[in-house]
Amino acid sequence: MKTLLTWAAIVGGAITLAGAQGRPNILFIMSDDHAAHAIGAYGSRVNRTPNLDRLAASGVRFANCFCVNSICSPSRATILTGKYSHLNGVPTFNRFDGSQPTVAKYLQVAGYYTGMIGKWHLGSDPTGFDQWTILPGQGVYYNPAFLTPKGGRVIQGYVTDIITDLAIDFLNNRPKDKPFFLMCHHKAPHRPWDPDERHRAMFAGTQIPEPPTLRDDYATRTDAIRECTQKVFKDLTRRDLKLEPPAGLSGSALKEWLSTKPAEVQIELDGKIQTLTGDALNAWKYQRYLQDYLACVQSIDDNVGRLLDWLDRNGLASNTVVIYTSDQGFFLGDHGLYDKRFMYEASVRMPFLVRWPGMAKAGLVQEAMAINPDFAPTFMDIAGLKTPGDMQGRSLAPLLKGEPPADWRTSYYYRYYHDPGDHNTRAHYGVRTETHKLIYFWKIKQWECYDLVHDPDELHNLVDDPAHAAVVAQLKRELYRLKKEVQDNDEFADKQPPPGVDGQPRKGGKPAAGPRGEQQQPR
Numbered sequence: 001m002k003t004l005l006t007w008a009a010i011v012g013g014a015i016t017l018a019g020a021q022g023r024p025n026i027l028f029i030m031s032d033d034h035a036a037h038a039i040g041a042y043g044s045r046v047n048r049t050p051n052l053d054r055l056a057a058s059g060v061r062f063a064n065c066f067c068v069n070s071i072c073s074p075s076r077a078t079i080l081t082g083k084y085s086h087l088n089g090v091p092t093f094n095r096f097d098g099s100q101p102t103v104a105k106y107l108q109v110a111g112y113y114t115g116m117i118g119k120w121h122l123g124s125d126p127t128g129f130d131q132w133t134i135l136p137g138q139g140v141y142y143n144p145a146f147l148t149p150k151g152g153r154v155i156q157g158y159v160t161d162i163i164t165d166l167a168i169d170f171l172n173n174r175p176k177d178k179p180f181f182l183m184c185h186h187k188a189p190h191r192p193w194d195p196d197e198r199h200r201a202m203f204a205g206t207q208i209p210e211p212p213t214l215r216d217d218y219a220t221r222t223d224a225i226r227e228c229t230q231k232v233f234k235d236l237t238r239r240d241l242k243l244e245p246p247a248g249l250s251g252s253a254l255k256e257w258l259s260t261k262p263a264e265v266q267i268e269l270d271g272k273i274q275t276l277t278g279d280a281l282n283a284w285k286y287q288r289y290l291q292d293y294l295a296c297v298q299s300i301d302d303n304v305g306r307l308l309d310w311l312d313r314n315g316l317a318s319n320t321v322v323i324y325t326s327d328q329g330f331f332l333g334d335h336g337l338y339d340k341r342f343m344y345e346a347s348v349r350m351p352f353l354v355r356w357p358g359m360a361k362a363g364l365v366q367e368a369m370a371i372n373p374d375f376a377p378t379f380m381d382i383a384g385l386k387t388p389g390d391m392q393g394r395s396l397a398p399l400l401k402g403e404p405p406a407d408w409r410t411s412y413y414y415r416y417y418h419d420p421g422d423h424n425t426r427a428h429y430g431v432r433t434e435t436h437k438l439i440y441f442w443k444i445k446q447w448e449c450y451d452l453v454h455d456p457d458e459l460h461n462l463v464d465d466p467a468h469a470a471v472v473a474q475l476k477r478e479l480y481r482l483k484k485e486v487q488d489n490d491e492f493a494d495k496q497p498p499p500g501v502d503g504q505p506r507k508g509g510k511p512a513a514g515p516r517g518e519q520q521q522p523r
């Protein structure tokens with residue numbers, strides 16, 4: 001009852017405040033696993049993203065935006081609810097309870113026309129949307145199946161282009177007397193990194209720079225990073241590396257061949273077949289991984305450009321807030337890893353670009369710390385709505401204007417739960433301040449501490465360094481202060497909810513065949 005009363009008060013107040021007319025549209029574009037350091041505006045050394053850079057130049061670039069749990073479904077649940085995983089009930093890959101309040105519901109009740117297109121990955125049907133068309137589970141890159149309230153269908157083509165086509169359909173057919181809130185969620189550049197035909201060979205002839213920590217030896221670190229199986233050199237499979245299976249393999253034999261992590265690879269070089277092993281193979285694996293990952297990003301960049309052009313052509317650019325982000329970051333060989341999960345910088349840092357003509361300072365680089373629970377309060381603020389009392393984030397609107405409040409956060413709390421889980425990555429929680437990071441792997445009772453100012457690559461674990469004992473003690477106090485503040489009572493510390501986001505399409509949506517016949521894809 002309390003929730004309903006709060007809801008009515010928030011929405012009722014908002015309509016009085018903002019009026020029915022003139023509220024800006026909100027176009028929220030989110031990709032999956034797009035690391036900030038694969039965006040030109042974020043200083044990428046490995047690719048160029050002219051359309052994302054165009055968005056950054058005409059809006060605000062958040063230099064320190066972080067997720068609070070670095071995997072797909074939890075980040076999505078946090079963005080919808082403005083709450084940490086332990087309060088929205090999605091700590092791992094479990095089903096989202098769609099009966100709880102979400103930003104989409106608040107905006108819909110306040111008069112916005114709401115839409116959700118693309119990767120949802122929350123198991124339950126979307127709620128709070130006037131229209132939704134989602135990929136089942138992870139979805140596939142080619143000829144993807146989609147689910148709608150009316151059932152499923154397969155659309156021929158490449159997933160990033162199709163999601164943009166569907167977003168443009170939504171925009172063209174929306175009721176023109178209402179502002180819109182559209183969540184356009186791409187699958188790319190998620191594993192298994194299948195590029196479109198246009199960009200497939202784009203990076204093939206180039207030498208992509210290696211990150212300085214690609215050959216990290218993990219000295220001084222905990223067992224967690226040594227034990228994990230998300231290593232570029234050791235854990236990429238033949239499927240990931242796009243090796244061609246021998247003719248005639250099918251069924252379980254093909255599956256086994258593709259899922260093998262090869263210790264030697266034969267490639268054709270200068271017209272000769274060569275066998276790569278050791279360091280030569282390691283270097284080749286990194287190149288092969290990045291070639292496809294970056295080609296997938298290139299299609300995202302093109303399609304962001306298509307949406308920006310559509311807004312320009314239709315006279316909507318000046319009254320539409322455009323946001324670009326990713327559900328978390330990604331390791332691009334940083335620390336020798338791919339994937340995310342760990343609280344290290346490449347994984348927790350989210351790109352966050354916001355263009356809001358007349359309100360956000362064009363070209364501003366905002367250094368203040370943002371977190372993904374802030375997104376829902378920000379959308380609500382844009383729509384003239386107050387932040388509900390049970391949301392844990394804060395509106396970023398003052399930061400968009402270049403005016404962070406005096407009491408803005410200088411630290412944030414993080415928690416990852418999926419252990420046992422994919423990639424054998426140990427569960428942990430931690431705190432990141434503006435200068436330091438402290439991580440506790442609670443199941444193995446080991447700590448890591450980094451000085452982000454003097455060691456931005458997070459190579460030197462200081463937790464046992466006597467010279468840093470006072471800093472570590474202070475960080476521990478801050479960690480447990482924040483843990484209490486966000487009301488984390490270890491609800492999911494020992495027991496994960498059952499998995500529930502990767503099921504087959506329901507209501508007659510037939511699974512689509514990907515290029516190699518798979519519907520369910522690796523996380």
Ligand SMILES: [Ca+2]
Pocket residue numbers: 032033071072190327328
């Ligand atoms: Ca993701």
